[in-house]
Amino acid sequence: MASMAQAIRMALAYGEQNLGIEHIFGEDVGPPLGGVFTVTQGLTKTWNAPLDERGIVGAALGLAYANVRCVAEIQFCDYIYNTIDLLKLAGMSCWATNGDWPVPMTIMTPVGAGIRGSIYHSHSFDATATHIPGFKIVMPSNALDAYGLMLACLKENNPTFYLKPKALLRVEGEEPIPGEPPLTPEGRKQLKAMIDAPLGDRSKWKPQWPALTDYTVEIGKGKIVREGSHVTVVTYGRHVLIARDVADKLRDEGILVEVIDMRTLWPYDWEMISASIRKTKRVIFVNEDTEVSNFGEHLLRRAVDELFYELHARPKLLAGAFVPGIGLSDNLEIASVPQFSDIEKACRDLISELA
Amino acid sequence: MKNAKKFKLEPKQLIRIHDLMVKSRVLEERLIRMYKQNDGYFWIGGPGEEAFSGPLGLQVKKGKGLDFDFLHLHYRSSPIMLAMGAEPIDSLRQMKNVATDPYSGGRNFGNHYSKRDWNVVPVSSTIETQYATAIGTGIAQAKKGCKGITIVNGGDAGTAEGEFASCLIWSSRPVMPLPILMIVTNNSYGISTPAATQHGEKQIADRATAFGIKKAVIDGNNPEESWFAIKDAMDYVRTERKPFLLEAKVSRLYGHSSASGANFVADEQDCLATFEADLESAGVLTRKEMTDLREKYNAEFLEQGKQVKQEPMPSGDTIYDHVYYGQKGRYW
Numbered sequence: 001m002a003s004m005a006q007a008i009r010m011a012l013a014y015g016e017q018n019l020g021i022e023h024i025f026g027e028d029v030g031p032p033l034g035g036v037f038t039v040t041q042g043l044t045k046t047w048n049a050p051l052d053e054r055g056i057v058g059a060a061l062g063l064a065y066a067n068v069r070c071v072a073e074i075q076f077c078d079y080i081y082n083t084i085d086l087l088k089l090a091g092m093s094c095w096a097t098n099g100d101w102p103v104p105m106t107i108m109t110p111v112g113a114g115i116r117g118s119i120y121h122s123h124s125f126d127a128t129a130t131h132i133p134g135f136k137i138v139m140p141s142n143a144l145d146a147y148g149l150m151l152a153c154l155k156e157n158n159p160t161f162y163l164k165p166k167a168l169l170r171v172e173g174e175e176p177i178p179g180e181p182p183l184t185p186e187g188r189k190q191l192k193a194m195i196d197a198p199l200g201d202r203s204k205w206k207p208q209w210p211a212l213t214d215y216t217v218e219i220g221k222g223k224i225v226r227e228g229s230h231v232t233v234v235t236y237g238r239h240v241l242i243a244r245d246v247a248d249k250l251r252d253e254g255i256l257v258e259v260i261d262m263r264t265l266w267p268y269d270w271e272m273i274s275a276s277i278r279k280t281k282r283v284i285f286v287n288e289d290t291e292v293s294n295f296g297e298h299l300l301r302r303a304v305d306e307l308f309y310e311l312h313a314r315p316k317l318l319a320g321a322f323v324p325g326i327g328l329s330d331n332l333e334i335a336s337v338p339q340f341s342d343i344e345k346a347c348r349d350l351i352s353e354l355a
Numbered sequence: 356m357k358n359a360k361k362f363k364l365e366p367k368q369l370i371r372i373h374d375l376m377v378k379s380r381v382l383e384e385r386l387i388r389m390y391k392q393n394d395g396y397f398w399i400g401g402p403g404e405e406a407f408s409g410p411l412g413l414q415v416k417k418g419k420g421l422d423f424d425f426l427h428l429h430y431r432s433s434p435i436m437l438a439m440g441a442e443p444i445d446s447l448r449q450m451k452n453v454a455t456d457p458y459s460g461g462r463n464f465g466n467h468y469s470k471r472d473w474n475v476v477p478v479s480s481t482i483e484t485q486y487a488t489a490i491g492t493g494i495a496q497a498k499k500g501c502k503g504i505t506i507v508n509g510g511d512a513g514t515a516e517g518e519f520a521s522c523l524i525w526s527s528r529p530v531m532p533l534p535i536l537m538i539v540t541n542n543s544y545g546i547s548t549p550a551a552t553q554h555g556e557k558q559i560a561d562r563a564t565a566f567g568i569k570k571a572v573i574d575g576n577n578p579e580e581s582w583f584a585i586k587d588a589m590d591y592v593r594t595e596r597k598p599f600l601l602e603a604k605v606s607r608l609y610g611h612s613s614a615s616g617a618n619f620v621a622d623e624q625d626c627l628a629t630f631e632a633d634l635e636s637a638g639v640l641t642r643k644e645m646t647d648l649r650e651k652y653n654a655e656f657l658e659q660g661k662q663v664k665q666e667p668m669p670s671g672d673t674i675y676d677h678v679y680y681g682q683k684g685r686y687w
C-alpha cells in the first residue's frame with residue numbers, strides 16, 4: 001500500500017538501478033532531507049542543487065545534451081515560472097535542429113491546491129506546460145500510475161514534465177506496485193520500515209528496496225476509471241478521485257458517469273476521449289488551473305470541432321477561478337478550485353439539459 | 356626590416372590562423388550580401404571576433420561524447436565552426452533557409468549552429484541560456500576520467516542575465532567543481548547600449564574572483580595573444596577540472612546585426628587588417644598572397660551562393676517533423 005510519494009521514490013530507485021538514471025537533483029532533493037515530500041529519500045544518485053531554478057533546468061538540459069539521463073525537481077511548480085525560456089529551449093531543441101538532438105530529461109514538480117498551500121504553494125502548471133511544445137506531460141492520480149508513468153518518462157528520448165498532484169502524494173494506492181509487500185496494514189508497515197528514512201540521524205540509514213520490476217504506463221494512454229453511459233468527465237490528477245466519488249454517488253440514483261483519467265496531458269488519448277463522448281453525448285472537462293487559456297479549453301474546442309453534431313448538450317469546462325492565486329482560508333480555496341459539489345452539479349445540469 | 360613584428364607562433368601556424376580569419380570574414384561578408392540582396396531575412400554574425408574565435412576553434416578537442424569538448428555557442432561563432440571544419444556552404448544554406456541547411460533545415464537564422472557529432476549544442480537566440488546548459492555538460496564531464504571540457508561563449512551585455520551568475524555558482528560548488536571554460540567576448544555593446552552605462556564592475560572577469568575562479572582578460576583582436584591565453588585556459592580546465600573565466604576584448608565590425616544596417620564600422624579596430632600588416636612586416640605573407648586568398652574565397656563563396664539558390668526550400672507540410680525525436684508528420 002505504497003503512497004504516491006513512495007511509489008515515485010521506488011520508480012526512481014528502479015530508474016537508478018535499471019534505466020541508467022545518473023543524476024536526480026534539485027533543491028533539498030539529496031540527503032539528508034530527500035525532498036520536501038520525501039520523494040527522493042534513500043536514492044543513490046540524488047544531490048542538492050543551489051537554490052536556482054534556472055540553473056536546475058539548464059543543468060538538466062545540458063545533461064540531456066550530453067546524453068546523460070537525469071531527473072530534476074522544481075520544489076513547487078509555483079517557482080518554475082522563471083525558467084520558462086529554458087523549458088521552451090528544452091522543448092525546442094530537437095525540432096529547431098531538424099531532429100538532431102534527443103533530449104532525455106525529466107522535470108518533476110508538485111502541482112495544484114488541496115492542501116491549503118496558500119498563494120505560493122497551490123499553483124497549477126498544466127495550462128502553462130501544455131503551451132510548451134516538445135514536452136510530453138504526465139500527471140498520475142494514484143500510486144501505481146505514479147510508478148508506471150515515471151518509468152515511462154525515464155525511458156523517453158524527449159523532455160518530460162512529471163506533474164505531481166501534491167494533495168495525493170500521501171494517498172495510498174489501491175493497486176499493488178510490482179514487488180511491493182502485500183496491501184495490508186502489515187504490508188504497509190513493512191514497506192515503511194524498508195524505504196522511509198527514519199527521523200533524526202539518517203547518515204547511516206540505507207533503504208531496502210523491494211524487488212521492483214518494470215511496470216510502464218504508456219505515455220499517451222488514458223484510463224477509464226468508471227464506466228458510464230450518461231455523461232463523460234475527463235480529468236487528471238487529484239480531480240480523478242473527486243470525479244470518481246461523484247460517479248459513485250450518482251450511480252445510486254441511476255446516473256451513470258464515465259470518468260476518464262487522462263494520465264498523459266500531452267500527447268493525449270483523444271481516441272479514448274472521443275469514443276467516450278460519442279457514447280455518452282455529454283462531456284465535462286475538469287481541472288484546477290485557471291480557466292482562461294486553460295488546457296481544458298483546448299479539449300473543449302476539439303470536442304466542438306469534431307463532435308459537435310453528436311453532442312446532446314453543451315460541452316462544459318470546470319476549472320479554477322481566474323484569480324492571481326489561491327487564497328489560504330478554507331472558503332477561499334474552496335471557491336477557487338472545482339469541488340465535489342461543482343462536479344456533481346455540472347453532471348446533473350448536463351443530464352437534465354434536453355437533447 | 357627594422358620594425359618587423361616578431362611572432363612566437365611558427366609561420367605555418369600563423370598562416371593557418373590567417374587563412375581561417377580571411378575565410379570567416381569573407382563568409383560573413385557573403386552572408387551580409389545575401390541578406391542585402393534578399394537571399395536571407397536576417398543577419399547576425401562574428402566579423403570582428405576572428406582573431407579570438409579562430410584560435411579557439413583550432414584548439415577544440417572535436418568529437419562526440421564526454422571525452423570531447425562540448426560547445427555552447429552564441430551567434431557570433433562562425434570562426435569557431437570553420438576552424439573545426441564546418442563547410443562554408445552550409446552557412447549559406449542556413450542564411451537562405453533552404454531544406455539542405457544541416458543545422459536547422461531552414462528553421463533558424465544564420466549562424467545558429469547545431470552539430471551533435473561535434474558536441475556543438477543548438478545555438479539559441481535567447482541571450483545567455485547557453486551559460487545554463489553549459490552547467491549540464493559540465494556536470495556530465497565532471498565524472499572521473501572524463502577528458503572533454505565544456506566551452507561556453509557569449510557577449511558582454513548578456514552577462515547581466517541570471518544564467519551568467521548561475522554558471523559562476525554552479526561551476527565553483529565546493530562539492531563538484533566543473534570543467535567549464537567560460538568565455539565573454541566583450542565588444543562593449545548590447546545592440547545600442549554601451550556597456551559602460553550599465554555595468555559598475557571594472558571588468559566582467561572580476562566577477563570570477565568572488566568564486567575563486569581563475570580568470571584572464573585579453574586583447575581578443577590579437578590572434579597570438581588569444582592563441583596562448585586560450586591554450587593556457589584550456590590546459591587549466593582540462594587538467595584541473597575546474598572553471599576558468601576568459602574575457603576577450605573584441606570589435607563588432609558590422610554593427611549588431613542586419614537590424615542596425617550591417618555596414619562596416621570603420622572606427623573600431625579590424626583584427627584582420629592589423630594581423631595582415633604584422634604578417635607582412637614579418638615577411639610571413641606578402642600583400643599579394645593575402646589579396647589572392649581573399650579573392651579565392653570570395654569567388655568560391657559567390658559560386659556556392661549561386662548553388663544554394665537552386666536548392667529546395669523546406670515544404671510547409673514538414674512543420675510537425677521532429678517535435679519529438681525520430682517523429683515525422685502530424686502526431687496529434
Ligand SMILES: Cc1ncc(C[n+]2csc(CCOP(=O)(O)OP(=O)(O)O)c2C)c(N)n1
Nearest residue numbers: 480481482510511512513514542544545546
Ligand atoms: C533573453 C534575450 N533578451 C533579449 C534579446 C534581444 N537581444 C539580442 S542580442 C542582444 C544584445 C546582446 O549583447 P551582448 O551580450 O553584449 O552580445 P553581442 O551581441 O554584443 O555580441 C539583445 C538584447 C535576446 N535575444 N534574448
